[in-house]
Amino acid sequence: MATTSWVPGAxxxxxxxxNLPLGIFATEDSPRxxxxxxxxxxxLSMLIRxxxxxxxxxxxxxxxxxxxxxxxxAWRSLRTTLQRLFGEAATPSEREAVTRALVPRNAxxxxxxxxxxxxxxxxxxxxxxxxxxxxxxxxxxxxxxxYRYLPVGYHGRASSIVVSDTPxxxxxxxxxxxxxxxxxxxxxxxxxxxxxxxxxxxxGNKIGESIxxxxxxxxxxxxxxxxxxxxxxxxxxxxxxxxPFLAKSFATSISPWLVxxxxxxxxxxxxRILDPEPLPHLRVSENYAYDISLEILIQTxxxxxxxxxxxxxxxxxxxxxxxxxxxxxxxxxxxGSRIRAGDLFxxxxxxxHEPGTYGSLIELxxxxxxLIALPSGETRTFLEDxxxxxxxxxxxxxxxxxxxxxxxxxxxx
Amino acid sequence: MATTSWVPGAxxxxxxxxNLPLGIFATEDSPRxxxxxxxxxxxLSMLIRxxxxxxxxxxxxxxxxxxxxxxxxAWRSLRTTLQRLFGEAATPSEREAVTRALVPRNAxxxxxxxxxxxxxxxxxxxxxxxxxxxxxxxxxxxxxxxYRYLPVGYHGRASSIVVSDTPxxxxxxxxxxxxxxxxxxxxxxxxxxxxxxxxxxxxGNKIGESIxxxxxxxxxxxxxxxxxxxxxxxxxxxxxxxxPFLAKSFATSISPWLVxxxxxxxxxxxxRILDPEPLPHLRVSENYAYDISLEILIQTxxxxxxxxxxxxxxxxxxxxxxxxxxxxxxxxxxxGSRIRAGDLFxxxxxxxHEPGTYGSLIELxxxxxxLIALPSGETRTFLEDxxxxxxxxxxxxxxxxxxxxxxxxxxxx
Numbered sequence: 001m002a003t004t005s006w007v008p009g010a011x012x013x014x015x016x017x018x019n020l021p022l023g024i025f026a027t028e029d030s031p032r033x034x035x036x037x038x039x040x041x042x043x044l045s046m047l048i049r050x051x052x053x054x055x056x057x058x059x060x061x062x063x064x065x066x067x068x069x070x071x072x073x074a075w076r077s078l079r080t081t082l083q084r085l086f087g088e089a090a091t092p093s094e095r096e097a098v099t100r101a102l103v104p105r106n107a108x109x110x111x112x113x114x115x116x117x118x119x120x121x122x123x124x125x126x127x128x129x130x131x132x133x134x135x136x137x138x139x140x141x142x143x144x145x146x147y148r149y150l151p152v153g154y155h156g157r158a159s160s161i162v163v164s165d166t167p168x169x170x171x172x173x174x175x176x177x178x179x180x181x182x183x184x185x186x187x188x189x190x191x192x193x194x195x196x197x198x199x200x201x202x203x204g205n206k207i208g209e210s211i212x213x214x215x216x217x218x219x220x221x222x223x224x225x226x227x228x229x230x231x232x233x234x235x236x237x238x239x240x241x242x243x244p245f246l247a248k249s250f251a252t253s254i255s256p257w258l259v260x261x262x263x264x265x266x267x268x269x270x271x272r273i274l275d276p277e278p279l280p281h282l283r284v285s286e287n288y289a290y291d292i293s294l295e296i297l298i299q300t301x302x303x304x305x306x307x308x309x310x311x312x313x314x315x316x317x318x319x320x321x322x323x324x325x326x327x328x329x330x331x332x333x334x335x336g337s338r339i340r341a342g343d344l345f346x347x348x349x350x351x352x353h354e355p356g357t358y359g360s361l362i363e364l365x366x367x368x369x370x371l372i373a374l375p376s377g378e379t380r381t382f383l384e385d386x387x388x389x390x391x392x393x394x395x396x397x398x399x400x401x402x403x404x405x406x407x408x409x410x411x412x413x
Numbered sequence: 414m415a416t417t418s419w420v421p422g423a424x425x426x427x428x429x430x431x432n433l434p435l436g437i438f439a440t441e442d443s444p445r446x447x448x449x450x451x452x453x454x455x456x457l458s459m460l461i462r463x464x465x466x467x468x469x470x471x472x473x474x475x476x477x478x479x480x481x482x483x484x485x486x487a488w489r490s491l492r493t494t495l496q497r498l499f500g501e502a503a504t505p506s507e508r509e510a511v512t513r514a515l516v517p518r519n520a521x522x523x524x525x526x527x528x529x530x531x532x533x534x535x536x537x538x539x540x541x542x543x544x545x546x547x548x549x550x551x552x553x554x555x556x557x558x559x560y561r562y563l564p565v566g567y568h569g570r571a572s573s574i575v576v577s578d579t580p581x582x583x584x585x586x587x588x589x590x591x592x593x594x595x596x597x598x599x600x601x602x603x604x605x606x607x608x609x610x611x612x613x614x615x616x617g618n619k620i621g622e623s624i625x626x627x628x629x630x631x632x633x634x635x636x637x638x639x640x641x642x643x644x645x646x647x648x649x650x651x652x653x654x655x656x657p658f659l660a661k662s663f664a665t666s667i668s669p670w671l672v673x674x675x676x677x678x679x680x681x682x683x684x685r686i687l688d689p690e691p692l693p694h695l696r697v698s699e700n701y702a703y704d705i706s707l708e709i710l711i712q713t714x715x716x717x718x719x720x721x722x723x724x725x726x727x728x729x730x731x732x733x734x735x736x737x738x739x740x741x742x743x744x745x746x747x748x749g750s751r752i753r754a755g756d757l758f759x760x761x762x763x764x765x766h767e768p769g770t771y772g773s774l775i776e777l778x779x780x781x782x783x784l785i786a787l788p789s790g791e792t793r794t795f796l797e798d799x800x801x802x803x804x805x806x807x808x809x810x811x812x813x814x815x816x817x818x819x820x821x822x823x824x825x826x
Contacts, residue, residue, distance in 0.1 A: 118572050123655060144653050149596050150587050154655035155568040155662070159531050159751040162620065169621035171748035174563050174692065183562050185692045185747070207575065207664065208582035234748070240557050242536060242567035243656020246748040249568070251620065279587065279598045334598070335584035335647070335659040338572040 003400075005086045006095060007102075009038030014394055014403025017086045018266075020079060021222075021257035021405070022064055025108040033058045033067070034103070036257055036405070037086055041108055046101035052094060053081055063115045064258065068202040069341035072218050075202070079262055110256030113224070114200060114342040116161045119252070120332065121196075121228060121346035122153040126322035128351040131363045136236070148276060151323035151331045153348075157249035161344060164255050164407040168229055170385060171250035175233035188231035190368075191383040191411065194349040195296055195359035195391055197318060198226040199325055200258055204339035211333045213284045213326035219339065220325060222260035225294075225391045225407040226346050227253040232362055232382070254344070255391075255407040263402050267291045267395040269319050278327065281334055288324035292404075293317055294350060294393045296359070301386030303376045310390055311375050314364060316357040318350055318393075385413045416813075418499045419508060420515075422451030427807055427816025430499045431679075433492060434635075434670035434818075435477055438521040446471045446480070449670055449818070450499055452518055459514035465507060466494055476528045477671065481615040482754035485631050488615070492675055523669035526637070527613060527755040529574045532665070533745065534609075534641060534759035535566040539735035541764040544776045549649070561689060564736035564744045566761075570662035574757060576669050577820040581642055583798060584663035588646035601644035603781075604796040604824065607762040608709055608772035608804055610731060611639040612738055613671055617752035624746040626697045626739035632752065633738060635673035638707075638804045638820040639759050640666040645775055645795070667757070668804075668820040676815050680704045680808040682732050691740065694747055701737035705817075706730055707763060707806045709772070714799030716789045723803055724788050727777060729763055729770040731806075798826045 003017040010016045015036045025034045025041050034041035045060050047053045055078055057066035067074065085094050123129055126147070133142025146152060162168075170191055176183035199220050205211055211219060228248060235247030269291045271284065294317065297310035323331075328347070333339060349359040358364045361382055364372055371379035383389070388411075393404035416430040423429045428449045438447045438454050447454035458473050460466045468491055470479035480487065498507050536542055539560070546555025559565060575581075583604055589596035612633050618624055624632060641661060648660030682704045684697065707730065710723035736744075741760070746752060762772040771777045774795055777785050784792035796802070801824075806817035 118570050120570075145589075146587075146596075146650055146653070149589075150651065152651070152655055153658055155570050155658065157531050157533075157568050157750060158571070159753055159756075160620070169749050172623070172694075173748050174559075176558075176562075182689070183559075183692070185694050207573070210585070231748070237559055238563065238565070239654070239656075240559070241652070241656070242565055243652075243654070245565075245567055246744070246750065249750040250748040276595070279596070281585075281598050331659070335586050335644070335663040336582050337570060337659065337662045340572050343572075 003083060004088060005037065006088060006090065007037045007040065007086050007098065010086065012399045013038045014401045016400065017083050018400050019259065019263050019402045020082050021259045023113045023256045023258065024063060024111040025103065026111055027103060027108050031062055031111045032060050033064060035082060036105065039105055040102045041105055042098060043101040043103055047097065050097045052085060052097055053078065064113050065115050065342040068114070068200065068221050071203045075221060075260065076262065079260065110163055112163045113256055113258055116158040116344045117340040117342040119156040119158045119161055119344045120153050121156045122151050122323065122328050122348045124151050124321050124323035124328065124348040125350050125359065127353055128349040128359055128363065131351060131358065135362060135367045151328045154243045156252065160249045160252050162251055162253050164253055166253060166409060167412045168251045168409045169412050171231050171234065171246070173231060173234035173246050174237055176237045183237055188233055190232035192230045192232050192361045193296065193389050194228035194230055195294060196226040196228055196346045196349055197223045197292065198254060198344050198346045199223050201339050201343040202341055204341060205333060207338040208336040210336060211330060213282065213330035214286060216326040216329045217261055220261060220329060222258050224258055225255040225393050225404050227389065227391055227407050227409060228346055229253065253407050253409045255405050257405050259402060259404050264290050264395055271324060272320060272322060274322065282327045282330060284326045288326040289319045289321070290395065291317065291319045292393055292395045294391065297390040297392065298374065298380065299388045300374060300376060300378055300384065302378060303374065306376060308376055310388065313372055314356060314358055316350055316352040316359060320352065321347060321350065383411050385411050387411050416496060417501060418450065419501060419503065420450045420453065420499050420511065423499065425812045426451045427814045429813065430496050431813050432672065432676050432815045433495050434672045436526045436669045436671065437476060437524040438516065439524055440516060440521050444475055444524045445473050446477060447516065448495060449518065453515040454518055454521055455511060456514040456516055460510065463510045465498060465510055466491065477526050478528050478755040481527070481613065481634050484616045488634060488673065489675065492673065523576055525576045526669055526671050529571040529757050530753040530755040532569040532571045532574055532757045533566050534569045535564050535736065535741050535761045537564050537734050537736035537741065537761040538763050538772065540766055541762040541772060541776065544764060544771065548775060548780045564741045567656045569665065573662045573665050575664055575666050577666055579666060579822060580825045581664045581822045582825050584644050584647065584659070586644060586647035586659050587650055589650045596650055601646055603645035605643045605645050605774045606709065606802050607641035607643055608707060609639040609641055609759045609762055610636045610705065610806070611667060611757050611759045612636050614752050614756040615754055617754060618746060620751040621749040623749060624743060626695065626743035627699060629701070629739040629742045630674055633674060633742060635671050637671055638668040638806050638817050640802065640804050640820050640822060641759055642666065666820050666822045668818050670818050672815060672817050677703050677808055684737060685733060685735060687735065695740045695743055697737070697739045701739040702732050702734070703808065704730065704732045705806055705808045707804065710803040710805065711787065711793065712801045713787060713789060713791055713797065715791060716787065719789060721789055723801065726785055727769060727771055729765040729772060731763055733765065734760060734763065796824050798824050800824050
């Protein structure tokens with residue numbers, strides 16, 4: 001059921017009236033909330049001042065946190081209002097007001113959409129976890145005994161979350177070659193990416209209160225793309241026994257547009273069959289898998305100089321993740337952990353079954369054993385300075401496609 | 414060099430003019446900043462309104478974050494001003510203004526002193542790490558190969574940090590007996606504590622910038638006590654390969670008073686000799702160990718009913734930690750991680766060499782093998798519902814003692 005829009009360029013752009021992702025944009029004015037529609041952004045504060053939208057949490061806000069805290073009633077009310085304003089039923093005066101509030105997306109800079117309260121990264125791609133186990137612990141069971149019983153995750157660093165197009169400085173750290181007597185300190189030689197989605201929460205709970213999985217849509221607003229930059233050499237040396245730390249906390253990039261679960265509703269698909277069946281507190285009665293297409297693109301400095309477009313090195317889909325958003329969310333609160341508006345939860349690296357569908361370079365190059373060929377004739381195992389990595393995601397196709405846009409970052413020395 | 418104070422009850426209380434810890438207190442009015450002096454709190458907003466203090470970041474503030482962000486110049490200026498106002502050189506009109514601003518501590522409720530930006534927990538007590546290795550991985554080297562090369566740490570959950578006297582709900586979670594075929598879900602049966610200090614940061618850096626160890630006093634304001642409540646059964650099942658997660662994130666308690674590094678300056682002592690010598694980026698040219706006495710007290714429900722005082726089950730000292738604050742801070746930023754005002758960094762569990770000096774129940778009871786005897790005739794291995802745990806810390810003795818106060822929590826079902 002396509003929603004047609006009178007806004008120029010909206011229909012079929014991936015940012016039509018089905019999508020309506022929210023973000024924080026800046027022009028010469030201060031950062032403020034906007035909704036993407038076609039090649040434009042609508043300045044929501046202008047529509048609030050015109051009394052076409054009645055949600056004051058968005059007025060000149062520097063982040064979407066207050067809106068997220070407002071909860072699903074407010075989220076759905078805004079979506080309904082925007083679909084009416086951008087749809088064929090809009091009155092002439094409404095169309096004029098919206099037109100006055102349009103800003104070309106290519107004239108705006110996107111800022112962080114949320115103040116990240118806490119950041120968690122799950123590990124729910126079973127193909128990725130299996131590949132990493134095979135690469136890092138050959139000859140043993142690649143999956144740890146807990147993997148099929150709970151959504152393994154760890155806390156990350158909220159201050160490390162940056163918005164798309166923020167340059168990523170190659171981190172220094174300790175790394176130790178297997179045959180070296182001691183570690184050395186210097187720039188990471190195994191700089192990697194991880195293709196993920198991440199969900200963003202709203203109202204939350206009080207500390208000590210659990211939230212069951214089927215309540216997830218009252219608490220999760222939607223998804224962004226996430227690139228969990230990873231220094232594999234630093235990680236290998238530091239991570240036992242307390243997990244990844246400095247190998248991840250130098251930067252984690254997200255896409256600027258929050259795509260709501262409501263926009264993704266048509267792309268909800270059957271849950272993966274889990275074996276063994278989860279314990280009762282992780283059982284769900286609805287589908288929470290989403291059919292979202294994803295790709296990883298690389299453009300080296302040489303490709304940029306030769307005006308070659310970024311090249312796709314992997315194409316995959318989100319639908320096959322082992323643990324879904326409802327189970328991740330219920331697990332997180334099963335011990336009474338407090339969720340706040342603006343919490344960010346990475347899904348874990350999204351890898352398919354075939355080599356060309358893996359979500360990290362350590363898998364694509366099998367830890368450097370295979371060279372990744374690029375159209376410039378160059379090859380990669382891990383990232384070089386000057387490389388730009390872009391993650392792109394979308395659901396559906398044709399007129400009603402829902403696009404996430406991109407998350408992009410360039411490595412600097 | 415004792416500073417004498419005219420404020421009633423200040424001298425020798427542990428909260429004299431040498432200490433001057435800052436916190437956020439509430440009476441019938443809104444929470445606001447105060448400084449502890451003897452049995453009282455001085456309401457700093459009143460002194461700002463009287464123009465006796467010129468730091469507007471503290472005026473009616475709900476947290477100390479803006480003051481912390483202001484940096485060491487502001488920190489030292491406030492300390493100098495307060496020492497003059499509370500000292501013998503104060504004028505009669507200043508004494509009157511301070512007296513009007515006094516609030517009895519027992520009439521106030523202490524709130525969270527900071528909005529925690531990011532929370533990290535280090536693992537820098539080598540005796541604790543060794544004990545845990547012996548208990549959890551018997552027959553292997555108890556220390557991991559990286560332990561003596563870097564301050565191992567992990568990210569925790571900022572939303573889980575609660576102030577002293579917040580009740581702690583026993584968490585539910587998955588735990589699996591070694592001989593069981595599968596895990597079960599239910600209340601933790603191995604609820605533990607960890608005796609720690611935690612440092613709080615000020616100005617911070619830009620992402621991508623490292624801070625060398627000897628700059629630490631420009632960035633670290635001071636310390637609080639921290640109880641890192643830990644569900645050992647949940648932890649054992651979940652922590653491989655990505656580290657502790659739900660076993661810790663249900664609650665982490667801190668003491669309400671921030672004790673500054675300036676107050677602790679007389680108690681700075683020689684660094685522990687590290688073997689091997691750290692890599693250059695972790696070498697320090699000054700002493701950063703602190704002689705701080707610590708104790709763990711327990712009061713069970715039965716003891717409370719019988720009006721028995723809390724009993725000390727461990728006494729130890731902070732001075733022997735393997736990695737110090739300067740090294741922890743430099744390690745954290747060595748990859749360019751961003752530090753913000755209000756970041757909280759746990760030191761790791763503080764254990765001495767002897768059984769009565771250990772900082773956790775898993776060590777004191779050697780994972781349940783030894784019963785911990787209490788004066789009521791009861792015994793403990795791990796915590797029971799109704800148990801109150803109090804951590805207490807202080808530096809020095811006699812007239813100039815600098816007290817941290819307490820961090821306290823009671824387990825509820």
